[in-house]
């Protein structure tokens with residue numbers, strides 16, 4: 053709370069800087085870069101191993117059900133749509149509608165995870181998991197395929213989970229209404245959303261400013277959600293459509 | 296820090312004195328003031344350096360004579376692993392950006408704080424969390440990790456020591472590094488003072504900017520690599536396990552795709568510090584401002600493409616080896632551009648041989664030895680010979696300690712009056728430098744020679760013919776320690792009792808010298824306007840360069 057200390061000393065000549073929507077968005081985009089690179093390492097491994105064991109990969113992929121993958125793709129794409137609608141609604145000041153769309157997004161995200169979990173459970177039930185007796189008897193390429201399958205979809209699922217958490221926080225902030233929500237954000241700091249430029253200010257004066265902050269936060273959360281979506285769009289063909 | 300009685304005048308309205316908000320310890324560990332966060336980093340990083348140095352000294356003590364002296368083989372393995380992890384992840388990577396970047400960057404661009412002050416605090420919390428995890432890894436699980444700081448697979452996946460936690464610690468520390476980089480990029484883009492165009496940025500800011508990009512774009516690769524090691528150990532995915540078709544070489548590729556650029560995370564900020572100190576004490580504008588600024592970016596770019604030179608002997612095609620070798624030689628060009636520009640800056644300057652400047656000279660000298668031995672290893676034929684020998688250990692200590700480490704000390708000496716508002720006596724610092732310099736070369740030059748003669752690295756034992764070299768090196772480590780102690784004691788005393796510093800004790804021209812020492816919480820009473828380039832001694836003259844005061 054350096055602002056608090058500063059206020060006794062001098063006029064806050066530069067506080068204007070700290071309500072910087074462009075800066076908050078820039079920060080979010082930079083963060084998304086890092087996420088892409090994080091997955092990039094895994095895609096690199098995938099590329100190497102697939103070139104090394106093409107036929108094993110194709111064979112192993114026959115054990116995955118394209119229908120499950122397609123359904124999950126549709127679910128995630130729809131959730132991106134509802135996310136955009138939430139942002140658009142809030143822009144037009146329709147807070148309730150934004151909340152509803154956000155809830156829909158979360159529900160779809162949860163559905164995706166449920167579907168994923170049942171798929172994993174079935175695979176594990178069939179004895180297809182790393183170091184399982186069944187897999188150890190198979191070829192190297194099939195082992196690697198499953199290693200990558202669990203590693204990549206697992207990391208992706210973790211991102212969906214984090215995304216759900218972020219959306220839930222924002223939903224909560226929206227539910228409190230703009231005025232009080234602003235203070236709550238300033239106090240609790242929802243840094244991960246890249247919104248601290250706004251949240252960082254110790255006090256919130258105007259409801260409209262708080263609403264603007266909500267807008268930035270929601271938009272940044274949306275960017276994150278779309279990233280998770282985009283990653284899946286690459287995972288889907290790489291695992292489900294190569295058999 | 297926080298004096299209870301009425302503080303002396305210069306402290307009264309500075310960031311060091313809790314004028315409002317939270318006082319006491321909470322006022323520090325929950326602060327969002329970039330200056331306080333910088334000090335938090337300073338103290339925590341120096342604390343870990345002390346541990347790292349102690350471990351280094353222990354290793355040197357073990358090596359004073361052939362055979363087992365104080366520790367056995369597996370303890371030695373744990374020692375160099377810990378020493379490496381602490382020095383790399385807890386000291387030299389956060390090092391200058393986290394301490395001086397945090398303190399000086401907003402001041403130099405005339406901002407009130409960084410773009411995301413809370414994120415800044417979070418990154419320090421990540422740093423501390425990572426450090427605690429790393430320490431926990433020593434005492435839990437199957438004992439301290441023994442893989443070396445590189446965590447090479449497949450050994451890191453098979454060893455029973457507590458690698459999982461250590462790797463997770465490095466992962467969390469990586470987060471801290473990414474957040475700092477992200478924060479700095481946005482800060483530099485968005486918070487420059489009025490009139491501060493890109494080519495009016497001080498060169499330290501340029502170096503932080505290129506460093507921040509590397510932090511942002513390289514660290515995630517390390518993150519995923521470390522995550523994979525964890526997943527391998529916990530779930531056995533088999534991606535690096537040769538028994539199931541996995542390829543350990545891919546681990547090395549992924550690891551060095553990060554860790555080579557990380558070398559530039561270590562050195563670029565130190566180069567930025569040099570580019571600040573030289574003009575101030577040569578009383579002359581920097582020679583080749585744009586060349587220096589762009590060479591930072593060039594180093595950042597080329598730094599991505601040379602990771603293969605760590606793997607010349609691990610099994611790569613000849614084509615990739617010579618390409619990596621060629622690229623390695625190319626990185627030397629922007630580094631040399633800097634050294635030539637620095638030298639040219641001194642030409643016809645009116646040089647004040649102050650402590651920071653002398654540390655910079657030591658930096659340039661040691662960095663050149665490090666850089667030139669680096670070139671030697673970039674050549675394939677030599678590399679095969681010296682790979683994994685003490686030559687490499689000597690080389691990277693010259694670069695990281697002689698380069699980045701001395702750069703950090705120079706930065707501390709240069710900005711000390713700004714940070715603490717006090718002056719330090721010159722004489723003991725000169726003595727410390729002399730001792731440090733002698734100790735440093737005694738310690739590491741024999742390593743270059745020993746390695747050339749065939750002493751492998753990471754061995755706790757050696758053949759009798761290497762005894763003399765090892766003895767000299769160990770004695771050097773004690774001399775070095777004395778130098779470090781003199782410097783530490785001098786500065787600690789000065790921070791508490793030194794005479795008050797004026798706002799601009801060195802006659803610097805960049806914005807941080809235009810505010811009080813130590814700076815007030817809000818940095819500048821009025822947002823400064825920038826009308827010209829930095830280091831413009833010609834146009835400003837000594838009179839105009841003098842501080843405005845407050």
Ligand code: HEM
Pocket residue numbers: 348351352354355375376378379380382383386387442443444445688692695696700751752753754755772775776
């Ligand atoms: C008093 C200061 C220091 C001493 C006495 C010292 C000594 C040593 C010794 C003896 C080794 C092991 C050589 C081997 O057997 O392979 C070593 C390794 C290493 N040192 Fe230092 N060192 C010091 C400072 C530093 C600093 C400042 C840094 C980094 C900035 C650093 C980074 C490393 C690294 C990365 C390794 C490699 C660890 C590994 O092999 O995994 N050291 N040092």
